Amino acid sequence: MENAAKRAARVPELPLGPRRPEESLQDWLYRELRQAILDGRLGRGRKLPATRDLARQHGLSRGTVVAVFEQMRAEGYLISRVGSGTRVSERLPDERLSSGPAAPIEAPPVPGLDLAEKTSRPFHPNRPALAQFPVETWARIASRRLRRVTPGMLAGGDPQGYPALRQAVAEYLGASRGVRCVAEQVVVTSGVQQSLDLLARLLTGPGSRVWVEDPGYFGATDAFRHAGAEIVGVPVDESGLQVDEGLRLAPNAAAAYVTPGHHFGLGVTMSAARRIQLLGWARQTDAWVIEDDYDSEFRFSGRPVPALQGLDTAGRVIHLGTFNKTLFPALRLGYIVLPEALLEPFLRRRYELDRYPPTIPQAILAEFLAEGHFGRHLRRMRELYAERLEALQDDARRFLAGLAEIPAIQAGLFTTARLVNGMSSEEAERLAAEREITAFGLHRCCLRRTDIRGVQLGFAGYTRTEIRAGVLGLAAAWERRRGV
Ligand SMILES: Cc1ncc(COP(=O)(O)O)c(C=O)c1O
CATH class of the missing domain: 3.40.640.10 (Type I PLP-dependent aspartate aminotransferase-like (Major domain))
Known part of the structure; x- marks a missing residue:
């Protein structure tokens, strides 16, 4: 059996940087080894010292070194072969990750999902106050x-x-x-x-x-x-x-x-x-x-x-x-x-x-x-939403005449606006979106119907001022299609 001291003296020391305050020994060894590999101090294919030698060189327990080697093997920085010890991989995981741009993933269209993040802008259909x-x-x-x-x-x-x-x-x-x-x-x-x-x-x-x-x-x-x-x-x-x-x-x-x-x-x-x-x-x-x-x-x-x-x-x-x-x-x-x-x-x-x-x-x-x-909140919201709907109906009558009509239905968090200028639901939604306004097109709700032309306008979550600005925005967005 080789004498441990003689053996240690033969193994070249692997220099490592200092440990950060509060960093565990395991985290420190992992960070330093990974860094040494990434900046080439430990080159591709280079053999690492045996775990027990590395442990002795840096005053660590062998278990700590084994755990770090395990992790780095799992991540692809190191490879081990029986009989030839542990070496640095020829191809590092960081390169694999950055080898060329990933193909763009095209999400399938999900009706409504694209609007999920836009609840703060008028007229999201499902936004309460x-x-x-x-x-x-x-x-x-x-x-x-x-x-x-x-x-x-x-x-x-x-x-x-x-x-x-x-x-x-x-x-x-x-x-x-x-x-x-x-x-x-x-x-x-x-x-x-x-x-x-x-x-x-x-x-x-x-x-x-x-x-x-x-x-x-x-x-x-x-x-x-x-x-x-x-x-x-x-x-x-x-x-x-x-x-x-x-x-x-x-x-x-x-x-x-x-x-x-x-x-x-x-x-x-x-x-x-x-x-x-x-x-x-x-x-x-x-x-x-x-x-x-x-x-x-x-x-x-x-x-x-x-x-x-x-x-x-x-x-x-x-x-x-x-x-x-x-x-x-x-x-x-x-x-x-x-x-x-x-x-x-x-x-x-x-x-x-x-x-x-x-x-x-x-x-x-x-x-x-x-x-x-x-019960109290519902009563308050009913009053508030009724006022907001009225504001939307009034503004629509004034500014959207010839473009869209809102039926006299007094309910809900949103109302339908029927397009009366020949515009399709898709077009109305798109033109509104160009002005940062949500007008949820009813085409998203149709299965076989092709006769529906309209958008949903949520009013419950918006103040009178926001409603006015939103209606003026819609009027501007749809203007060139007025009375077609
Ligand atoms: C008609 C209708 N049913 C159900 C839901 C979903 O409701 P919940 O948020 O409770 O899942 C919505 C929400 O947008 C809706 O408009």
Whole structure:
């Protein structure tokens, strides 16, 4: 056996720079070796000292050197071969990373995704008045709730949702939306989109057909398409979904997706006759009706239109709602009211997908509801949004005459503007975008329809001044197409 001291004396010393304060020995050795390789002091293919020699030279434990060698091997700086020790790689990972420009990745178009970041500029369709959100109240409840947090709440949650929140949602829906339900039927989700995704996979799939409003909410179409279902676009008119057309196109569809309170696209409310007809079809064929009640809290004149679910006596309607529009989009909490038969299979899939919703935000929201802050906020927002819609309607009458018309619908966070100058939805959206204005073209919502010319203009999140500036911007953007 070779004498250790003799052997150490034979191995050339590998000089390393000083260690930084608070740097661990392992980090230091890694940084220095990598640097020595990158600036050529340790050339390609050069053999490194054995781990135990390097350890001795620098007063390190052998384990530290072994760990650094391991990491650098995994990253491609070093290679080891049995019998020939450890050497510097011939080709370094940094070169591999920078060997020529990467091919650009073209993201597939996702309707709406390109607008997701542009909520602060008028007229994003789904932006509530965020400056009006009672942040102080929310913060007070949040800190109180956090101070009382139990280990159980930190450990996990109920796949159906926090019980106190489900109770508060059931009470709210009964009193304000005419939904007939108990807390046991309510499941908390991250919002309508997650509810739709889970439902699409549960109720539809390859070989099944789904009625989707045309024009309609592209997020629903996406969910059903991803589940493998065939999308059947059913035209919408001023009374909502044309049930007769659905019956003609696909009488045996598995489900129908509707926004009866405030149609996503045209803003209309589904008439009582159509509601009854739709429920009759669902009852007779055992189809499901998926009611997306995404912004029906906001109705500014007349009586609120109760939910379709409350009319259903056969247990065929699934009611979806969200707090992401009534409170703030980043909250990511919504709910679904399920007929009893669907509860167990839905929860099983939910558990498989994301286990359970986050407990702490749910607990905060439950108290926010129970203490009446939600009701108060809704009342304030209804008044404010009504004023903002009126401002938009007035400005549109004054400055967009001959270009676009806004129907007299008093609801929602956005309104439709019908283009009356022959401009297509795409063109209107593009010209507006050139002036940094969001005018969400209805072409994004159309399945087979080619007769729809319009844009959605969100008003809820913008002040009178912003609305005026936005309308003047639209007038300038569309001017050369006036009265074509
Ligand atoms: C008609 C409709 N349904 C559902 C959603 C999604 O709601 P959530 O944010 O709760 O997932 C939107 C949001 O833009 C919507 O417009």
